[in-house]
Amino acid sequence: MRKFEQLGSLSEPEMQALWKAPVRFGHVRAHEDIVSEGQGLSESSLILDGFACRYKLLPGGMRQIMSFQIPGDFCDLQGLVLTAMDYAVGALTRCHVAFLSHQSLFQLFETHPRIAQALWKETLVDGMIHREWLENIGRRPAYARIAHLLCEMRSRLKAIGLAQDRQFELPLTQTDIGDATGLSMIHVNRTLRKLRADGLITFHANVVTVHDWKRLQSTAGFDPSYLQLQPIGSGKIGRAR
């Protein structure tokens, strides 16, 4: 549970302060919502364990997933600064979640402004992922689109030690993948088979096995520097303060 540390290179006293903040722990069953759309929030939730997704429902009942949240990700920092959520967060597996009250976060911001900045940064990274997905859904054909999603998830899961080079667990149904990529479940199925037939990956029992990482990456048009951020302290901000 010491995943706070990935939060973004804070200094020792800042980490100390975070440890002392009151945290409520809880868990959410698979297929239940962690946060609902339209809700106003009084605490922010951080995934400690499990997979979740942000999504919206359309009038017709269709679902669009906007991002997957993995351990170490905040779900709803948006609710800290804005008064209503424009999306829901659903648990894809059983999730362990830490809830931090907004009040105590704001108190932390007073004494440790860099914590606010670290959280701001979190939301900016969300924005980067959204833009990557816009590019993906808007301009790539299904084959590359799914390949790209797999590249992204491998990359993000590796960063938190949940993926190996050749293999990682990805507890998504084909319906989930379809809702994330803007495709029908059926087409996802066929495309996965094609990826399999081409010797790029296999996806079975929630496990992705990468057979040809290089080719997967190139068909996806995946940029390996994706989300490889510089730590806060070493960049412009360090200088500016």
Next chain:
Amino acid sequence: MRKFEQLGSLSEPEMQALWKAPVRFGHVRAHEDIVSEGQGLSESSLILDGFACRYKLLPGGMRQIMSFQIPGDFCDLQGLVLTAMDYAVGALTRCHVAFLSHQSLFQLFETHPRIAQALWKETLVDGMIHREWLENIGRRPAYARIAHLLCEMRSRLKAIGLAQDRQFELPLTQTDIGDATGLSMIHVNRTLRKLRADGLITFHANVVTVHDWKRLQSTAGFDPSYLQLQPIGSGKIGRAR
């Protein structure tokens, strides 16, 4: 140029401080970049006048537009906290731009932390727009997709006094609309004609005329509360501080 005020309900002394900050003014010709991808920045740019867009180019030369920036919008707040831009910002028309150095912004944050929060909020609104676009591109057919884009732009332009009920200027080519919605220019053309034939809108010489707002909204699945945010001071944050 007093569009700073839309920045998000800051108090008087905060506004005063903003006025005193050093600002560099400039302009960018149409079709030129305001910011390039991959760049590290030392100042943040705010559109005072004109239209711009955030975009990425794919290896094949395709372009995906992630959002349109209109007067009063920051283009690259991301560069304040992160060290490299993951997208470029291109001017669609001649743009007047204000550049605020990161250094002076960070100084402002020290004395007026709510300014930082207002900018954080700006980036969260960007995130909301991205998610709306993800839903749009991922799950709506071309007809509704373009209708939705028009609804959004009308709504945002109205908020800054640049749209009337029935008519507003939208200096986008059909290619731009295609790159924003993930469609081919040709299909945009045909879809616009269909919207015209159905009596919803006309789009000619960069002017959108709305003939049937209600029907446009309903075919788009547009939520009229989109981006209607509560001011910062009146929400949770006000209480928390």
Next chain:
DNA sequence: CGAATACTTGATTACCTTCAATACGCGTGG
């Protein structure tokens, strides 16, 4: 073990893209 959920496969249809060619609008320069 039975029901529910997830996956697979085939056939058909529709949406959207690509290719190709033409027309329009506008500023430049002859």
Next chain:
DNA sequence: CCACGCGTATTGAAGGTAATCAAGTATTCG
């Protein structure tokens, strides 16, 4: 002033990608 060229818009035809419909199989879970 008109010709020219360029970017933008328009239109038609052909083809491919992905959706929908329909039915059947495998898994998971209570």
